[in-house]
Amino acid sequence: MFENKDNSKTSISQLGEFGLIDHLTKHFTIEQETTIKGIGDDAAVLNYSENQNVVISTDLLVEGVHFDLSYMPLKHLGYKAVMVNLSDIYAMNANATQITVSLAVSNRFPVEALEELYAGITLASKKYNIDVVGGDTTSSTSGLIISVTAIGTVNSIDVVYRNGAKENDLIVVTGDVGAAYLGLQVLEREKEVFKVNPKSQPDLEPYTYLVERQLKPEARKDIPNLLAELDVKPTSMIDVSDGLSSEIIHICKQSDVGCNLYEDKIPLDPQVMATCEEFELDSTTVALSGGEDYELLFTIQTEDFLKIKANPHLTVIGHITDKKEGMHLITRANTKIPLIARGWNSLSEE
Numbered sequence: 082m083f084e085n086k087d088n089s090k091t092s093i094s095q096l097g098e099f100g101l102i103d104h105l106t107k108h109f110t111i112e113q114e115t116t117i118k119g120i121g122d123d124a125a126v127l128n129y130s131e132n133q134n135v136v137i138s139t140d141l142l143v144e145g146v147h148f149d150l151s152y153m154p155l156k157h158l159g160y161k162a163v164m165v166n167l168s169d170i171y172a173m174n175a176n177a178t179q180i181t182v183s184l185a186v187s188n189r190f191p192v193e194a195l196e197e198l199y200a201g202i203t204l205a206s207k208k209y210n211i212d213v214v215g216g217d218t219t220s221s222t223s224g225l226i227i228s229v230t231a232i233g234t235v236n237s238i239d240v241v242y243r244n245g246a247k248e249n250d251l252i253v254v255t256g257d258v259g260a261a262y263l264g265l266q267v268l269e270r271e272k273e274v275f276k277v278n279p280k281s282q283p284d285l286e287p288y289t290y291l292v293e294r295q296l297k298p299e300a301r302k303d304i305p306n307l308l309a310e311l312d313v314k315p316t317s318m319i320d321v322s323d324g325l326s327s328e329i330i331h332i333c334k335q336s337d338v339g340c341n342l343y344e345d346k347i348p349l350d351p352q353v354m355a356t357c358e359e360f361e362l363d364s365t366t367v368a369l370s371g372g373e374d375y376e377l378l379f380t381i382q383t384e385d386f387l388k389i390k391a392n393p394h395l396t397v398i399g400h401i402t403d404k405k406e407g408m409h410l411i412t413r414a415n416t417k418i419p420l421i422a423r424g425w426n427s428l429s430e431e
């Protein structure tokens with residue numbers, strides 16, 4: 082009944098992922114006093130006690146869309162599924178405490194395979210000190226679908242949203258960006274080589290960091306603690322799941338401001354630079370649009386600059402401007418180009 086045979090219906094790709102979410106959810110209103118923040122941030126924020134908020138976030142990973150089991154070991158997939166969700170909790174400046182895990186599996190998977198998946202989930206939950214408190218298991222006609230919901234807590238005064246950035250605030254990113262996307266390119270290339278010559282032994286030595294960032298990302302649990310130690314409360318924050326440009330655009334749109342990002346400030350690992358050269362890719366494009374870095378991107382007031390300045394985990398990459406000035410990248414050649422969001426938009430046509 083809902084098939085679009087005569088093209089009279091709207092295709093999902095016309096809206097894209099963010100357009101679709103907005104279209105489907107814009108009529109939801111908040112009626113409960115306990116709902117502090119509903120749809121639109123990295124996590125929802127709920128409040129049941131005076132000064133403690135609960136944050137909750139959920140993500141869905143689909144075989145063939147988000148992962149390819151020909152190079153993603155199941156143990157790593159389990160680990161990554163947890164990281165992807167914890168990252169959204171830390172992006173609220175919160176501490177993650179529990180997860181639930183839901184699976185849809187086809188009978189192509191033996192029990193041993195699912196044990197591997199759960200070995201990764203167990204490792205992640207031990208390392209990040211969270212409890213696995215539930216989930217759901219069902220069958221799928223093809224492939225594997227895994228959904229994780231993460232729950233965390235944060236003092237009401239410490240919670241950070243996407244919408245608090247103000248003109249002149251500094252834009253800060255943790256760690257480095259672009260590596261996970263390149264790791265995927267390396268793995269895809271090896272997969273093609275393997276198809277042609279199954280005896281070939283890939284030499285992944287020059288790409289260890291990239292492959293690790295793709296297969297075993299770590300969420301930035303350390304950052305909310307670090308910010309507390311430095312006595313810095315970001316004015317806005319988001320995690321880098323879709324690429325720097327898409328994330329800064331989310332912050333700017335929700336905060337009603339513009340921004341200037343400086344190309345020469347974007348932190349890149351030496352392996353990212355070397356591999357971009359080898360693959361003839363522009364490292365800035367990779368950093369801006371690659372995604373899956375699971376770093377945190379946040380804004381701080383200028384007076385906090387000295388507190389973060391010397392920290393090796395944190396890099397200032399730009400500043401917030403008036404909305405009228407738009408959202409731009411200032412290139413090494415000092416030209417200003419508009420930022421565009423080209424993240425992992427698996428629902429839009431390429």
Ligand code: ADP
Pocket residue numbers: 102105106119120121122123124125139140169322
């Ligand atoms: P993230 O990239 O941080 O995981 P998303 O872009 O997936 O965030 O989601 C943006 C917001 O929209 C979040 O608040 C999320 O909870 C909400 N959202 C996404 N999909 C749906 C849906 N199908 N129904 C209701 N809310 C949704």
Ligand code: MG
Pocket residue numbers: 122123168169172319320322
């Ligand atoms: Mg997020």
